[in-house]
Amino acid sequence: MSLADRLTLAMRIKGISQAALGESVGVSQTTIWKLMNGKTSSNRKLYEIADFMKVNLDWLISGDGEMENNHQKNEIEYIGNIKEGSIIVKGEAIMKTDGAFQMNEDFNGRLKFHSDDPNAFALKIKGDSMFPRINSGEFVVIEPNIIPSSGDEVLVRTKDGSNMIKKLEFHRDCTYRFTSINQNHPPITLDEDMVEKIMFVSAIVKSVRYLDTQDI
Structure with missing residues (x-):
């Protein structure tokens, strides 16, 4: 099942x-x-x-265990150790204004971070246009197989080749509306046919989690 x-x-x-x-x-x-x-x-x-x-x-x-949840909400259950793992770093996002970025694919390595999404990857952020939410030198983790909801931070890839990190405000009537992580920039609206892909940003990770390829 x-x-x-x-x-x-x-x-x-x-x-x-x-x-x-x-x-x-x-x-x-x-x-x-x-x-x-x-x-x-x-x-x-x-x-x-x-x-x-x-x-x-x-x-x-x-499918493990019984369907019914017999635990009370105030109970504490030991679930074992935090899972180990790493994900690929696909490049460096060189930030411009308003959450847009240019990709530097020469930067690679892996990030010590567990994800259940087999297609998860990370990008290193370079630049302060999303400060203080995301700092230069930190990594954002992208999980493409998770469906984002309103209020989630997302990586937006448009059909003209632009990349942006935004917050999804809504998706209705064949239209997306995004707000900027940096509140100094106004929201933007894009038609569905302008958007190639929207991917869920699941985490912001400090640089100490980065594993150089020589360390793997």
Whole structure:
């Protein structure tokens, strides 16, 4: 049984609709539909979905254990050591104004950071246009397989080759609206056909986590 099958089963048993579940955890009905139909298997809202439906998170994600969550919210459960791992650094983002950046693909290495997304990667930030949220020399972690929600920071790649790090404000009526991480810059609106890809920014990581290729 897949994650999609378990989610569909739990929703049927609990009597919860796609619209109700999406509204309760702050995502669109389309996002819930994609999870239920196996269009995606990675979403940062799975914890909130399991909590809302009162099902076991491990069961929902992997099928381990029983469906029902018998733990009380004030209980503390030992879940083991933090997972080890590293992800590839694909380059250096040389920041310009308003969250836009130019890529330097000569910079590489790996970042000591665990991600469940097999396609996760990191970019090193160079420049202070997103200070104090993101400082020069820090890394942003991108998880392409996670569907971003309103309020999430995202990497936006446009069809004309531009790259930006923004905050997703909304996506409706074939239009995206983004706000700048640096509040000195105004929001921007882009039509869907101008956008090549939007990827979830999952973390900002200090430079001490960087592993030079010679250290790997």
